[in-house]
Amino acid sequence: MDVSKVVEVLEAYFPLSLQEGWDNSGLQISPDDKSIKGVLLSLDVGLDTVKEAISKDCNLIIAHHPLIFSATKKLYKKIYPYNAIFEAIKKGIGIYAFHTNLDIAKGGLNDFLCDILELENVEIIEHHPPLRVGVLPNKMNLEETVLYIKEKLEVNCIKYVKGSDSDIKKVAVCSGSCADMIYEIEDVDYDVFITGDLKHHTAFFAKNSGINIIDATHFHTEKYAKDILKSALMGKLDGLRVVISDKDREAWSYK
Numbered sequence: 001m002d003v004s005k006v007v008e009v010l011e012a013y014f015p016l017s018l019q020e021g022w023d024n025s026g027l028q029i030s031p032d033d034k035s036i037k038g039v040l041l042s043l044d045v046g047l048d049t050v051k052e053a054i055s056k057d058c059n060l061i062i063a064h065h066p067l068i069f070s071a072t073k074k075l076y077k078k079i080y081p082y083n084a085i086f087e088a089i090k091k092g093i094g095i096y097a098f099h100t101n102l103d104i105a106k107g108g109l110n111d112f113l114c115d116i117l118e119l120e121n122v123e124i125i126e127h128h129p130p131l132r133v134g135v136l137p138n139k140m141n142l143e144e145t146v147l148y149i150k151e152k153l154e155v156n157c158i159k160y161v162k163g164s165d166s167d168i169k170k171v172a173v174c175s176g177s178c179a180d181m182i183y184e185i186e187d188v189d190y191d192v193f194i195t196g197d198l199k200h201h202t203a204f205f206a207k208n209s210g211i212n213i214i215d216a217t218h219f220h221t222e223k224y225a226k227d228i229l230k231s232a233l234m235g236k237l238d239g240l241r242v243v244i245s246d247k248d249r250e251a252w253s254y255k
Helices: 005-013 047-055 081-091 098-106 111-117 144-152 179-183 200-209 218-222 223-233
Strands: 026-029 040-044 060-063 094-097 119-125 132-140 159-161 166-174 192-196 213-215 240-246
Touching: 005 119, 005 223, 005 240, 026 081, 040 047, 040 223, 047 060, 047 081, 060 098, 060 144, 098 111, 098 166, 098 223, 111 132, 132 200, 144 166, 144 213, 159 200, 166 179, 179 200, 179 213, 200 213, 223 240
Parallel strands: 040 060, 040 240, 060 094, 166 192, 192 213
Antiparallel strands: 026 094, 119 132, 132 166, 159 213
């Protein structure tokens, strides 16, 4: 199976033209062999992910998060991401990323999240393409909404800001590191914003601006990326072996 055929199938769903200007989706490392023996799907690419690909005879990793993201002037073999880059190149493993194009695309990550949360009448916010706004099946208070999100996304620990006592019906959703978007969406009608990576100053802003926000974590709002990629690939290419990584883990530990 030629690598270009695999990429062509996925890019038909999640075109690179959709990615944000600051992003680095696309081919990160080309495989030594253009013939793909197996594809490993992952959220992140760490050294363990590359070793997993080798052990499972996969010579292409397709991930959500780019392994190569920012420009660098130095390479250190023992620290991330360079340890994973060196190992992938040494073993001939190709790496490809579908990042913000997967977030933005119709049927992509944020639409998938809305489906899991059973949101109705979902709208795409045109001037913020990853953002979706939909309506919960039932009206809830904020604490009930937090428990609902926790159950639906199977999150162990959720932090949230209660900026308002109003009931929750209309929900804004944007996966990953979208929390700072609350500074830019004053014209969007929503009762609570569900995202990840909520920082202190953003939380303080929300609290003092009457905005409800739920941090369902970066990991738990984006862990479904590999399932979406698998669904897009299955049945499209005869003989292609697709494996979902079991090495993806939340980086945090909790007590």
